[in-house]
Amino acid sequence: MGTVAGRGRWEKPGPTRRRVVPLERWPEERWRRLERLLRVRPADVRAFRAAIRWAVAFYVRWIRDETPRPSGDEVRAELEQLATVAGYMAERGWPLVLPDAARHGLPTALIVILIPEVVADRTGLVLEPHEAALLAERAREYAARWRHRSGPREVAVDVALVQFVRHLMTIVERYGGPGVTFALSSREDVLGERTYYGSGNRLVRLLQPALPAVPDGIATCSPSTLASRLQRARTHIKRLGPWGVRLPSDR
Secondary structure (H helix, E strand, O other): OOEEEEOOEEEOOOOOOOOOOOHHHOOHHHHHHHHHHHOOOHHHHHHHHHHHHHHHHHHHHHHHOOOOOOOHHHHHHHHHHHHHHHHHHHHOOOOEEEOOHHHOOHHHHHHHHHOHHHHOOOOOEEEOHHHHHHHHHHHHHHHHHHHHOOOOOOOOOOHHHHHHHHHHHHHHHHHOOOOOOOOOOEEEOOOOOEEEOOHHHHHHHHHHHHOOOOOOOOOOOOHHHHHHHHHHHHHHHHHHOOOOOOOHHHO
């Protein structure tokens, strides 16, 4: 209920302050809720928690740095340029030196998406010739998919969320119990209310308190908005192909 601001007038209460709870301060019971949700084996608990911390830290860093939201045409043009430059350097056996990854221009963002297993934990990007060759191959493939895909080409790509979801999908595949997947399921009850009960939806909702409430982030999204954004991110991941991400246990 609002508060009285003057005779005959009611004032809506202001937005409640949301307190961010970093993973380092999570109570043990919250971690156990995550592990029960995904049926993580006891032997994998330490590696699972390290991987979750890794994924959240990656997303927090990127979302605070205001990652680009390019159009489809911009993405395709940048992919074609990346393929040309990376291929040229690889053919000559030269390293490919790129801008500081902390600045997160569109080229860097796409490189992190295309070759995450190469650049997952680097703060600057210097690719060896064989890494540049892999980048060129994937950039060409993805540019071709983007060019021929259906739908509006001006659609924006949430780079930070795409990569965050890829991290989480890899974690669920690696550490989830039998039959557990990153599912984005929902159902509607007799009153028309929709419930989002998939393990992917529930996992991200449990992680929301650890994420900063920044513009364009997912920390304060409602269940329906969150589900929609997760679906869009997973659609982009499917277009990217079966390229996984490196987890801390892979290093």
